Amino acid sequence: MNALGFEKHDHAHCMADGVASVAEACQAKGLQLTPVRRRVIEILLSEHRAMGAYEILDTLRAEGLGSQPPVAYRALDFLVKHGFAHKVERLNAFTACTYPGESHTPAFLICRECGAVVEAAAEPSKGDLGAAAEEAGFEIEQAVVEAEGLCPACRRKKAGGA
Amino acid sequence: MNALGFEKHDHAHCMADGVASVAEACQAKGLQLTPVRRRVIEILLSEHRAMGAYEILDTLRAEGLGSQPPVAYRALDFLVKHGFAHKVERLNAFTACTYPGESHTPAFLICRECGAVVEAAAEPSKGDLGAAAEEAGFEIEQAVVEAEGLCPACRRKKAGGA
DNA sequence: CTTGTATTTGGAATAATATAACATTACAAG
DNA sequence: CTTGTAATGTTATATTATTCCAAATACAAG
Numbered sequence: 343m344n345a346l347g348f349e350k351h352d353h354a355h356c357m358a359d360g361v362a363s364v365a366e367a368c369q370a371k372g373l374q375l376t377p378v379r380r381r382v383i384e385i386l387l388s389e390h391r392a393m394g395a396y397e398i399l400d401t402l403r404a405e406g407l408g409s410q411p412p413v414a415y416r417a418l419d420f421l422v423k424h425g426f427a428h429k430v431e432r433l434n435a436f437t438a439c440t441y442p443g444e445s446h447t448p449a450f451l452i453c454r455e456c457g458a459v460v461e462a463a464a465e466p467s468k469g470d471l472g473a474a475a476e477e478a479g480f481e482i483e484q485a486v487v488e489a490e491g492l493c494p495a496c497r498r499k500k501a502g503g504a
Numbered sequence: 505m506n507a508l509g510f511e512k513h514d515h516a517h518c519m520a521d522g523v524a525s526v527a528e529a530c531q532a533k534g535l536q537l538t539p540v541r542r543r544v545i546e547i548l549l550s551e552h553r554a555m556g557a558y559e560i561l562d563t564l565r566a567e568g569l570g571s572q573p574p575v576a577y578r579a580l581d582f583l584v585k586h587g588f589a590h591k592v593e594r595l596n597a598f599t600a601c602t603y604p605g606e607s608h609t610p611a612f613l614i615c616r617e618c619g620a621v622v623e624a625a626a627e628p629s630k631g632d633l634g635a636a637a638e639e640a641g642f643e644i645e646q647a648v649v650e651a652e653g654l655c656p657a658c659r660r661k662k663a664g665g666a
Numbered sequence: 667c668t669t670g671t672a673t674t675t676g677g678a679a680t681a682a683t684a685t686a687a688c689a690t691t692a693c694a695a696g
Numbered sequence: 697c698t699t700g701t702a703a704t705g706t707t708a709t710a711t712t713a714t715t716c717c718a719a720a721t722a723c724a725a726g
Contacts, residue, residue: 462636474624
């Protein structure tokens with residue numbers, strides 16, 4: 343589980359790779375990565391934070407790729423459905439998947455200060471949630487695991503500024 | 505961790521107890537359990553499911569306790585803030601706390617078929633999320649843990665009806 | 667190439683969820 | 697009584713999301 347995403351990295355590279363891997367996956371599965379869909383995943387990859395549907399829509403609108411809410415929501419639904427993006431329930435916002443291709447339950451670390459979102463992989467069947475489900479006879483199909491708090495950089499700022 | 509809440513229980517009893525324990529806790533902490541607040545926690549306790557703010561507001565309105573959204577949201581904010589209720593992010597809805605008084609991170613089991621919601625206690629600092637946070641140097645302040653799937657009763661129905 | 671079918675898109679309207687802002691009331695402390 | 701704090705009433709608006717219908721496009725089968 344690699345969740346070191348808060349620290350610096352080669353962003354242009356990770357973004358290009360991200361789009362490429364989504365394109366490959368679409369080709370492999372016979373999915374249509376249409377211009378709007380491609381652009382939305384690009385937008386999401388371009389920032390390590392969760393973006394609202396309307397924020398994405400604003401960008402699409404400025405680029406002439408669509409101006410009505412359904413345009414953004416349809417693209418996001420496609421991306422989420424096929425595992426290329428996730429919805430962060432806590433924020434009613436969306437973020438590119440860090441581990442596309444691998445089936446997983448995303449676990450998010452959300453910085454309340456700077457808004458950065460980092461994804462780790464979780465296994466809800468283990469841990470407290472899985473134990474509770476088993477005890478109750480509940481069958482888990484999907485899980486939401488999200489933590490809000492302070493990322494390393496914002497912790498340092500707090501400590502320094504205080 | 506008791507998450508057997510999907511099975512039958514003495515509901516009138518659990519509801520009366522719930523209101524009483526909230527009232528006691530308010531008294532102990534010097535919090536005002538005003539009519540609207542009391543009624544909202546009663547409404548939430550009366551059903552083992554998550555209810556939308558506007559659904560609650562409809563009831564309040566019918567009873568002359570307030571008719572505008574802020575009335576419901578303020579009462580819910582109070583209840584959530586003091587741990588008497590929780591918000592289920594996945595559903596944008598609210599539910600009474602099953603373990604009032606004990607400080608905890610709620611973990612929800614949400615039946616997608618019948619809408620029942622059962623709360624278990626989780627310890628996000630352990631498990632995948634805690635491990636990821638530690639590795640990333642992230643400080644968790646709050647966590648959302650929610651699972652969607654089938655409750656025991658709905659699983660039986662599925663199995664029987666198929 | 668044409669046809670049939672499914673998918674995708676465009677766009678208007680509206681639903682559902684949530685908050686901002688400000689005036690008013692209640693009540694206890696000084 | 698005055699002042700401070702908390703709670704309420706109310707209007708308006710912001711934000712997030714979906715429904716619905718029509719038009720365009722993609723793509724495989726013939």
